Amino acid sequence: MAAIDPQDQLKELDATLSGIEQVLDIPAMERDIAGLREQSADPELWNDQERAQAVTRKLSHLEAEHNRVTALRQRLEDVVTLYELAGEMDDADTREEADGELASVQKAVQQLEVRTLMSGEYDAREALVTINAQAGGVDAADWAQQLQRMYMRWAERHNYPTEVYETSYAEEAGIKSTTFVVKAPYAYGTLRGEHGTHRLVRISPFDNQGRRQTSFAGLDVVPVVEQSDHVDIDESELRIDVYRSSGPGGQGVNTTDSAVRITHIPSGIVVSCQNERSQLQNKATAMNVLQAKLLERKRQEEAEKMASLRGEGTSSWGTQIRNYVLHPYQIVKDLRTGVEVGNPTAVLDGDIDEFIEAEIRWMRQQESEATAS
The missing domain is CATH 3.30.70.1660 (Alpha-Beta Plaits)
Structure with missing residues (x-):
């Protein structure tokens, strides 16, 4: 069986991650984060402890999810750079490092993709x-x-x-x-x-x-x-x-x-x-x-x-x-x-x-x- 070309895998991962970013609607997510940050900065919010905790939990979750997506995009770009370096230097160690990171990014993208499958009426609830x-x-x-x-x-x-x-x-x-x-x-x-x-x-x-x-x-x-x-x-x-x-x-x-x-x-x-x-x-x-x-x-x-x-x-x-x-x-x-x-x-x-x-x-x-x- 012929080995899978890393370049093909990178293109496939890029397409999958782009699809995830589209489904999650990153610009809308960033607007929601900005709005929640504004709410959490309001001293009056903490007069209602339950609502304040709900706001901070939602903000923390959205920030973590946003960071997860942006960090994955950066990691994918770094893998592309690693393969380019390995090719230019004809270095087996760098290529091995790139292969390992590619496998890790692939797994992380698959895990993130699961989040986009949760679109039921109540899926976003606690x-x-x-x-x-x-x-x-x-x-x-x-x-x-x-x-x-x-x-x-x-x-x-x-x-x-x-x-x-x-x-x-x-x-x-x-x-x-x-x-x-x-x-x-x-x-x-x-x-x-x-x-x-x-x-x-x-x-x-x-x-x-x-x-x-x-x-x-x-x-x-x-x-x-x-x-x-x-x-x-x-x-x-x-x-x-x-x-x-x-x-x-x-x-x-x-x-x-x-x-x-x-x-x-x-x-x-x-x-x-x-x-x-x-x-x-x-x-x-x-x-x-x-x-x-x-x-x-x-x-x-x-x-x-x-x-x-x-x-x-x-x-x-x-x-x-x-x-x-x-x-x-x-x-x-x-x-x-x-x-x-x-x-x-x-x-x-x-x-x-x-x-x-x-x-x-x-x-x-x-x-x-x-x-x-």
């Missing part, structure tokens, strides 16, 4: 993530807690702020459920493909006979609601309970009944919040979580209705999506994209970008095929 232990007893509860840590570590790797709204601890180990928010633009578009059932196979640390155990945990990802969203909630259809927050082993976290649990009776959706000291604050946060879940349910119902009108079936991503096998061999495999990683330890420490990028491409392909049919 993400609200709920994890529930499913079948598997104490192992499932422990598995749910490991998944929570995995996503927290992933967010930490990307400098995405997170806030845990509620955690329900299991009696022996692990958690029954948890809800947290990833406060970064496009967090929902990035994580929505993680929605579904995650399966763990391992030797159970809770089985005194050392038997292999299969356990399951469910992940739910919905976009955070914004002021422009409208979800009708009839107060008479809600059951609101207050209780005392608790930690591992049932220990009390707060000395007052400040935690709030809201049940939406028609849908059966139950949400809780216990991270604030104030019962009113917890109720407000829990209502926001409920609105987000009802908004996502409404969106799914509308999508199913449209698919039915077109005579199509709807494909659900809320089924088993990924296997994490720790025994008798070690592998993590996505059942939709076929991506496999032989280092579960790294994956469970938050190294999941390869899975996320592949599933974003997979979802875009599924959506394109559905639109075309």
Whole structure:
């Protein structure tokens, strides 16, 4: 097989990067950055802490994204220069350096290209993530807690702020459920493909006979609601309970009944919040979580209705999506994209970008095929 000409690769990368710059609309991005900088410089902004934090988060994200694109463009130009130098000097070391940098730039461009695939109605939103232990007893509860840590570590790797709204601890180990928010633009578009059932196979640390155990945990990802969203909630259809927050082993976290649990009776959706000291604050946060879940349910119902009108079936991503096998061999495999990683330890420490990028491409392909049919 003939080797690929680096010049052809450079031309292809230049065209791809130009396409990315066009989709991201760099001039518009620069105008948005200028406007957000002006807002953040206004001392009055900090009278509304929540709005101020949203403005600074969005500004930080846009600046990072702009810098990422411009830095890639510069790196690509530098690679072109390196190849020119290698040719002029007929220097093998310089050519080897250029080859290495070309491969690195190619990977970075492919990763950036994934961002342009996130064009759904809610993809630019922050993400609200709920994890529930499913079948598997104490192992499932422990598995749910490991998944929570995995996503927290992933967010930490990307400098995405997170806030845990509620955690329900299991009696022996692990958690029954948890809800947290990833406060970064496009967090929902990035994580929505993680929605579904995650399966763990391992030797159970809770089985005194050392038997292999299969356990399951469910992940739910919905976009955070914004002021422009409208979800009708009839107060008479809600059951609101207050209780005392608790930690591992049932220990009390707060000395007052400040935690709030809201049940939406028609849908059966139950949400809780216990991270604030104030019962009113917890109720407000829990209502926001409920609105987000009802908004996502409404969106799914509308999508199913449209698919039915077109005579199509709807494909659900809320089924088993990924296997994490720790025994008798070690592998993590996505059942939709076929991506496999032989280092579960790294994956469970938050190294999941390869899975996320592949599933974003997979979802875009599924959506394109559905639109075309």
